[in-house]
Amino acid sequence: MIDIEFETLQALGLTPAIATRAAQLTGPAPDMRLARVTESQRDRFTLHDGRAEHPARTLPRLVQQLQATAQPLTIGDWVAMQVDVHGQAWIVERVEPLTQIARRANDGRRQPLASNVDAALLVMGLDADFNARRMERYIAMVRACGVAPVVVLTKRDIAPDAPARIAQMYARLPATVPVLPVNALSRQTCTDLGPWLHAGQTLVLLGSSGAGKSTLINTLANAGQSTGAVRTSDGRGRHTTTARSLHRCPQGGCIIDTPGLRTFRPDADARTLAASFDDVQSLAQQCRFRDCRHEGEPGCAVLAQVDGDRLDNYKKLMRDAQRGELTALERIELRGKWKSIGKAGSRRALEKKG
Numbered sequence: 001m002i003d004i005e006f007e008t009l010q011a012l013g014l015t016p017a018i019a020t021r022a023a024q025l026t027g028p029a030p031d032m033r034l035a036r037v038t039e040s041q042r043d044r045f046t047l048h049d050g051r052a053e054h055p056a057r058t059l060p061r062l063v064q065q066l067q068a069t070a071q072p073l074t075i076g077d078w079v080a081m082q083v084d085v086h087g088q089a090w091i092v093e094r095v096e097p098l099t100q101i102a103r104r105a106n107d108g109r110r111q112p113l114a115s116n117v118d119a120a121l122l123v124m125g126l127d128a129d130f131n132a133r134r135m136e137r138y139i140a141m142v143r144a145c146g147v148a149p150v151v152v153l154t155k156r157d158i159a160p161d162a163p164a165r166i167a168q169m170y171a172r173l174p175a176t177v178p179v180l181p182v183n184a185l186s187r188q189t190c191t192d193l194g195p196w197l198h199a200g201q202t203l204v205l206l207g208s209s210g211a212g213k214s215t216l217i218n219t220l221a222n223a224g225q226s227t228g229a230v231r232t233s234d235g236r237g238r239h240t241t242t243a244r245s246l247h248r249c250p251q252g253g254c255i256i257d258t259p260g261l262r263t264f265r266p267d268a269d270a271r272t273l274a275a276s277f278d279d280v281q282s283l284a285q286q287c288r289f290r291d292c293r294h295e296g297e298p299g300c301a302v303l304a305q306v307d308g309d310r311l312d313n314y315k316k317l318m319r320d321a322q323r324g325e326l327t328a329l330e331r332i333e334l335r336g337k338w339k340s341i342g343k344a345g346s347r348r349a350l351e352k353k354g
């Protein structure tokens with residue numbers, strides 16, 4: 001049996017659902033304690049058991065098991081911890097996560113970013129960082145993982161184009177996605193984000209480098225209560241986040257900081273991604289034709305009501321996802337088809353010239 005101190009661990013985001021899963025762990029080890037991964041840097045982890053932090057090592061058996069199932073440990077995971085006679089903490093079991101935000105790496109491997117999160121703060125500056133299409137990809141990615149997106153637009157106090165960009169975001173995104181323009185340095189931001197900061201809630205911050213993630217952490221979680229972010233200087237006196245870490249907020253919630261993330265491929269199939277564009281999905285029901293592709297067909301409700309650039313972005317995401325779903329053989333066939341079309345095209349061009 002595993003030892004679970006619910007009240008103590010609630011401050012680290014423990015929920016009844018996770019506690020139930022943890023109670024079902026049937027590890028071989030006696031004196032197992034429930035703890036959360038509060039810091040990860042490559043394969044080095046720090047755990048918090050509600051009382052103290054422990055640099056931890058993972059049992060080789062568990063490493064192999066997780067590798068075999070392509071489920072590497074990540075920040076936010078709940079684990080069973082055991083301390084040996086030398087005082088070394090060991091991760092002996094992992095509680096299967098309730099939610100996990102993941103992306104596809106360039107080599108096609110699934111790369112988890114954070115486990116057991118309830119909402120994702122999608123952080124984007126209203127300055128040069130601003131890019132509505134990238135925000136829509138973030139939203140699709142987290143919704144596909146069963147996590148609620150919250151759009152946080154920083155630098156409203158300093159970006160000259162802030163009002164126009166805020167208006168653009170409101171007009172473009174469906175009402176189901178909250179959009180919060182903030183000055184990340186202001187205490188007001190704690191109030192604005194209050195509904196997402198209750199005890200037992202875990203948030204993750206996602207956004208590109210310089211978007212304001214660390215600034216938000218400093219404002220939302222008192223610096224003294226942080227479980228230790230690792231920041232390194234880049235030599236020009238600028239600091240950038242290199243590790244992922246979990247911070248506790250005075251309101252009771254937890255926030256996971258991640259290093260800047262600019263490009264990614266969502267880890268989801270086309271159908272799941274399509275569902276994340278709930279406005280397109282529900283308007284499509286009203287198109288005159290059942291198989292409407294929203295490309296100019298008469299009576300298209302989507303074309304009439306969805307922002308044009310948003311719709312193009314939706315179609316591009318669908319194409320990319322469907323391409324990712326093709327088998328290797330289908331890809332070769334498709335490539336062959338494109339090649340012959342290309343050849344035919346250049347032949348025609350040559351014939352025209354000649």
Ligand SMILES: Nc1nc2c(ncn2[C@@H]2O[C@H](COP(=O)(O)OP(=O)(O)OP(=O)(O)O)[C@@H](O)[C@H]2O)c(=O)[nH]1
Pocket residue numbers: 154155156157158182183184185207208209210211212213214215216239240241258259260261
């Ligand atoms: N005035 C103002 N400055 C901001 C705001 N948000 C962020 N900044 C500034 O923008 C710079 C970058 O912010 P960071 O919080 O370090 O960005 P980050 O997302 O953590 O970046 P990485 O750690 O590289 O991923 C800092 O100088 C912040 O002070 C804001 O809302 N208003």
Ligand SMILES: [Zn+2]
Pocket residue numbers: 284287288292293294295297299300301302303
């Ligand atoms: Zn249509």
